[in-house]
Amino acid sequence: MPLAERLRPQALADIVGQPHLTGAEGSLTRFVASGHLPSIILWGPPGSGKTSIARLLADAAGYRFQAISAVFSGVADLKRLFAEARDQGLLGERLLLFVDEIHRFNLAQLDAFLPVMEDGTITLVGATTQNPSFELNAAMLSRAQTLILRPLDEAALGVLLDRAEQTLGRALPIDAGARAMLIERAGGDGRNLIGMAETIFIALGDGDEPLNAAATAALLGQRMPAYDKDRDAHFNLISALHKTMRGSDVDAALYYLARMLVAGEDPLYVLRRITRFAVEDVGMADPQALVQHANLFDQDAAPYWPRWSQHALTGSDGHAFTAPVGSHAPNAWGVQDMLGNVWEWVSDWHGDDYYAHSPRKDPQGPAQGTVRVRRGGSWHTWPFYARCSFRNWNDPSTRYTLVGIRLLRE
Numbered sequence: 031m032p033l034a035e036r037l038r039p040q041a042l043a044d045i046v047g048q049p050h051l052t053g054a055e056g057s058l059t060r061f062v063a064s065g066h067l068p069s070i071i072l073w074g075p076p077g078s079g080k081t082s083i084a085r086l087l088a089d090a091a092g093y094r095f096q097a098i099s100a101v102f103s104g105v106a107d108l109k110r111l112f113a114e115a116r117d118q119g120l121l122g123e124r125l126l127l128f129v130d131e132i133h134r135f136n137l138a139q140l141d142a143f144l145p146v147m148e149d150g151t152i153t154l155v156g157a158t159t160q161n162p163s164f165e166l167n168a169a170m171l172s173r174a175q176t177l178i179l180r181p182l183d184e185a186a187l188g189v190l191l192d193r194a195e196q197t198l199g200r201a202l203p204i205d206a207g208a209r210a211m212l213i214e215r216a217g218g219d220g221r222n223l224i225g226m227a228e229t230i231f232i233a234l235g236d237g238d239e240p241l242n243a244a245a246t247a248a249l250l251g252q253r254m255p256a257y258d259k260d261r262d263a264h265f266n267l268i269s270a271l272h273k274t275m276r277g278s279d280v281d282a283a284l285y286y287l288a289r290m291l292v293a294g295e296d297p298l299y300v301l302r303r304i305t306r307f308a309v310e311d312v313g314m315a316d317p318q319a320l321v322q323h324a325n326l327f328d329q330d331a332a333p334y335w336p337r338w339s340q341h342a343l344t345g346s347d348g349h350a351f352t353a354p355v356g357s358h359a360p361n362a363w364g365v366q367d368m369l370g371n372v373w374e375w376v377s378d379w380h381g382d383d384y385y386a387h388s389p390r391k392d393p394q395g396p397a398q399g400t401v402r403v404r405r406g407g408s409w410h411t412w413p414f415y416a417r418c419s420f421r422n423w424n425d426p427s428t429r430y431t432l433v434g435i436r437l438l439r440e
Contacts, residue, residue: 047186074179077219132156181218324370
């Protein structure tokens with residue numbers, strides 16, 4: 031039996047790292063004491079104890095425990111399970127249904143839970159590593175309590191190593207420096223820590239010399255960082271990069287940049303965000319920077335539009351309306367007039383909800399629509415809109431002095 035399975039806690043009090051849930055005054059402790067469990071969504075990173083908590087809740091509160099995985103179960107499976115639970119409920123048995131990876135269910139599957147959650151046929155405990163607000167529908171969230179599990183801290187991970195040594199009856203054959211490295215390397219993931227410890231126990235016998243940090247790292251090999259392409263880890267890290275740059279924290283910005291690149295993030299995506307930062311944060315802090323590169327709504331144009339004068343840049347480029355092509359400095363790629371002067375018509379149709387689900391690379395817009403996208407801003411545009419990623423729209427029949435096209439001269 032794997033060491034992680036042998037170390038599973040036998041009571042809620044044995045859970046480490048989640049005192050706000052399983053401590054004396056924790057939410058789950060209070061639920062158990064009342065003898066009644068609400069439906070719950072456990073949201074937390076891998077290895078934080080979600081599965082163990084679900085099993086122990088059922089035992090502590092006197093519920094029958096049944097587990098399914100959202101990866102392998104469909105609506106037909108759920109209907110059969112609900113029918114069995116309803117029959118057992120007539121005999122006075124309460125079912126705690128644990129759904130691992132619940133965020134992988136589609137909307138139809140999630141909706142199947144609603145009536146049996148409402149009438150008490152089941153008590154649902156769902157586990158997810160993804161933000162429930164994004165991955166689960168509002169109807170389910172209104173019927174369940176969302177409880178957040180934290181990554182295990184250094185003290186909690188140390189307790190897990192102590193338990194592993196007690197279970198196997200021997201000390202982990204590494205020195206103090208390697209032990210600290212192991213805890214740091216786990217990154218708050220208890221299961222990963224136990225797996226690394228088990229590898230070391232298997233590789234070294236009682237008579238072997240304890241390993242130092244370098245030798246331990248060599249034995250374990252490289253651990254790929256926890257990351258994803260379009261979920262919480264992705265957005266949390268890119269947001270952290272943006273905010274640390276905004277706060278002029280060089281070391282932190284380099285750290286988050288390195289984490290994304292090492293994990294395999296598309297460098298072009300990072301460059302686009304850095305460009306956006308340059309426009310939205312540096313550009314807004316120093317409006318003169320934009321005036322040098324684009325014909326935007328500045329002090330030349332403001333007198334003609336007093337209603338919006340508070341949005342005008344403090345600088346001036348000498349052009350109240352459109353400017354001749356090539357009047358401003360090129361960008362970092364040597365291209366001129368990509369921002370400002372006139373909004374550029376593009377062939378994409380516009381859809382209000384399209385970009386929330388579009389491909390990350392070069393989204394082409396919906397297949398059809400009634401309005402076309404325009405991009406780049408104009409002489410009548412304030413800085414917020416003067417970025418290549420911002421999409422405005424108009425009816426194709428629109429005719430303005432601030433809307434047109436950009437031509438490439440070779």
